[in-house]
Amino acid sequence: MAATNDRPAWLDAVLKLERAIGSRVESVVTSDEFFDFTAHANRARKRFSETFEGLQEECLHLFNVPAGTDVRRLREQLSRVERELEALTLSLADQAHETGDKPKAKPRPRPRPQTTSADADE
Amino acid sequence: MSPTSRDRQRSRLDREVERTLLRTRNGIRLVAGSSGPRVGASPKDVVWQRGRAELWRYHGGEVRYAQPILIVFSLVSRSYILDLRPGHSTVEFFVGQGFDVFLLDWGVPDERDAENSLETYVDTYLPRAIDAVRRETGCDEITLAGYCLGGTIATLYASGHDDAPLRNLVLLACPIDFGEMGAMVAGLLDGRVEVEDVIDETGMIPAKTVYGGFFMQAPTVEVARHATLLDRLWSDEYVDGWQAMAQWSRDHVPFPGTAARQIIDLFIRQNMLMSGSVRLGGREIRLAEARCDVLNAFAVKDNVVPMSAVEPNSRLVGDPDRRHELRLGGGHVTFSTGRQAFQHTLPTLSDWIAAHSDELETPKEG
Numbered sequence: 001m002a003a004t005n006d007r008p009a010w011l012d013a014v015l016k017l018e019r020a021i022g023s024r025v026e027s028v029v030t031s032d033e034f035f036d037f038t039a040h041a042n043r044a045r046k047r048f049s050e051t052f053e054g055l056q057e058e059c060l061h062l063f064n065v066p067a068g069t070d071v072r073r074l075r076e077q078l079s080r081v082e083r084e085l086e087a088l089t090l091s092l093a094d095q096a097h098e099t100g101d102k103p104k105a106k107p108r109p110r111p112r113p114q115t116t117s118a119d120a121d122e
Numbered sequence: 123m124s125p126t127s128r129d130r131q132r133s134r135l136d137r138e139v140e141r142t143l144l145r146t147r148n149g150i151r152l153v154a155g156s157s158g159p160r161v162g163a164s165p166k167d168v169v170w171q172r173g174r175a176e177l178w179r180y181h182g183g184e185v186r187y188a189q190p191i192l193i194v195f196s197l198v199s200r201s202y203i204l205d206l207r208p209g210h211s212t213v214e215f216f217v218g219q220g221f222d223v224f225l226l227d228w229g230v231p232d233e234r235d236a237e238n239s240l241e242t243y244v245d246t247y248l249p250r251a252i253d254a255v256r257r258e259t260g261c262d263e264i265t266l267a268g269y270c271l272g273g274t275i276a277t278l279y280a281s282g283h284d285d286a287p288l289r290n291l292v293l294l295a296c297p298i299d300f301g302e303m304g305a306m307v308a309g310l311l312d313g314r315v316e317v318e319d320v321i322d323e324t325g326m327i328p329a330k331t332v333y334g335g336f337f338m339q340a341p342t343v344e345v346a347r348h349a350t351l352l353d354r355l356w357s358d359e360y361v362d363g364w365q366a367m368a369q370w371s372r373d374h375v376p377f378p379g380t381a382a383r384q385i386i387d388l389f390i391r392q393n394m395l396m397s398g399s400v401r402l403g404g405r406e407i408r409l410a411e412a413r414c415d416v417l418n419a420f421a422v423k424d425n426v427v428p429m430s431a432v433e434p435n436s437r438l439v440g441d442p443d444r445r446h447e448l449r450l451g452g453g454h455v456t457f458s459t460g461r462q463a464f465q466h467t468l469p470t471l472s473d474w475i476a477a478h479s480d481e482l483e484t485p486k487e488g
Contacts, residue, residue: 007353014349022342026305029338035309042319072323079234086173086234090246097253 141356148355152365159366162202164214166225170254174229177251179222179258180213185488186220188480189289191265192255193225194248194272197381198332200373201227203458204269206366212458212468219472221479222259222488226251226272230375236325238378240385241403244278252279256287265475266414267292269457270427274298274395277439278402280412288414290478292471293435294457295420295427299396300389302431305339307390317379317386326376333374339425367459398438409439415478416440419448419457419471426454448474 028034057067151157170177177192193213195201204212204225216223226248231238255264266288268276273296280291300307309315320327347368354360394400399408416439420432429449436447448470452462457471 011349011353015346018342018346018349022340022346025341026339029341030305030308032312032314035314038309039315039319042315046319075233075324079236082234083237090172090250093250 144356144358145352148358148361152355152361157361157365159207159362159369161207161366161369162205163208164205164211164217169224169258170251172247172250174231174235175247175251176227176229177254178225178227180217180225181488182214183217183488184220184485185222186482186485187222187476188261188482189263189265190222190224190255190259190261191216191267191292191475192252193223194266194268194276195225195227196270196272197228197231197243197275198271198374198377200370200375201225203370203455206370206459207362210363210366210459210464212463215464215468216472217488219476220485221472221475224251224255224258228375231326231378232376233324233326235376235378237380239380240275240278240388243275243381244282245403248275248279249283252287263287263289265290265292265479267294268296269294270296270454272296274389277409277412277435278400278407280414280416281409281439282402282405282407284411284413286413288412290475291412291414291416291440292475293416293418293420293432293439294471295424295432295454296418296435297427297431298435298438299393299431299433300385301393301396302428303390304425304428304431306335306426310386310390313391317383321379321382324376325379327379327382329374329376332377333372336371336374336426363459367455396434396438410441412440414440415444415446417446417448417471417474417478419450421450421452421454421456421467423452424454424456446474 053067053069057069060067148157164180165182166178166180168176169179193204195204205214206212208214213223213225252264252266256262264287266276266280266286268274268291273293276291277293277296277298280286280288297303301311310317320331322328322331347364351361351364354364388394388400388402395409398410399406401407416435418432418435418439420427420429422429424432436445439445450456450462450467450470452460452467456462456467
């Protein structure tokens with residue numbers, strides 16, 4: 001049997017049920033207890049993952065194999081280099097902007113090739 | 123002559139049979155994943171780029187207004203919500219109304235962006251993107267529109283730069299009273315959840331954590347959405363829209379840790395924006411010093427950025443004589459999707475921006 005707004009009765013029932021359960025779930029997940037639980041769970045997960053990674057690193061280093069943490073450190077270093085490059089690019093662009101995007105200066109003439117002593121004598 | 127009861131039953135039966143066949147076909151397509159939505163499909167060019175951020179210029183329409191619109195998107199989700207599907211796209215709508223439309227998309231930040239602070243966005247990226255818009259269009263002033271957290275960045279830029287070349291500042295569902303943000307910030311507000319708990323080893327808040335924050339606001343709503351889909355599975359139009367929205371609502375991006383620390387400290391815990399000024403980049407930014415017309419547009423049923431979190435923009439941002447307010451029906455995505463968006467929200471916004479822009483004597487190609 002169709003409900004109002006051309007919505008079937010089963011859908012109305014599902015939507016009502018969802019709201020009935022949903023509102024309770026929402027009040028649970030916004031409660032202080034839930035936030036405390038989430039924070040503790042996050043910290044526990046981080047501690048576990050650090051411990052596990054440490055063990056893994058030691059094992060892999062025994063065989064001179066890089067671990068995930070080494071790769072991460074490398075990526076961090078690369079990120080730092082990229083950030084510095086980006087900052088340099090920005091300041092260069094700013095300088096170009098401040099000088100009114102003047103055309104590039106003509107390339108300086110290359111130094112003449114060193115003359116031989118015989119040429120010099122001439 | 124009205125149809126007999128038997129005819130009515132028969133036509134209803136025919137309709138149900140037809141719909142069942144269509145449901146089966148669309149159901150198979152959905153499960154097989156063979157009919158992905160075409161999101162972000164409006165024609166555009168990248169006109170400026172820095173790091174992961176890109177400035178897009180949309181084209182295809184006749185430009186009738188002198189001031190281009192630059193939309194600054196939020197830092198937590200993907201910008202294609204504003205260009206969801208052909209025929210259902212906010213940017214396509216504004217292009218069609220005669221505006222030169224630009225969108226500043228932050229891309230997908232990664233560990234290289236971990237040290238991006240609010241100053242990076244307010245004082246580095248945004249001013250340069252605005253310069254790029256002016257270079258591209260040759261205009262003196264622009265209309266700056268900020269969506270959600272992008273609105274906060276736009277507000278800080280407009281208030282913190284005396285030389286901001288802005289004709290209008292349009293704030294779309296832009297939070298200012300972070301104490302009213304509800305469940306999303308509740309744990310952070312009272313210190314039960316520390317920012318370091320959610321920042322990973324790359325210095326970013328992972329996308330799945332950002333998604334979790336939104337998901338936790340209404341964890342069971344997915345059930346209702348899927349049940350509604352099942353009922354409307356016969357409609358290609360509905361399925362397309364549903365898929366596009368489902369994709370967007372799960373598609374979040376990592377958030378830079380440094381900016382997150384600032385937002386949590388300055389905006390959430392100290393709620394500095396509500397004092398009307400905030401210290402950023404070594405100077406005091408007073409929100410009332412934005413020198414342009416300011417439109418605060420928000421949806422009364424927004425459950426992501428509640429009305430109470432947005433409303434104070436109307437009394438804090440910009441010159442009191444140049445403040446405007448637009449209350450709209452619908453929810454957080456009323457600026458981008460749904461019947462309400464295209465029948466009421468976007469036409470109203472477009473009218474306001476047009477009334478606060480200069481009309482070109484001779485329209486030009488966009």
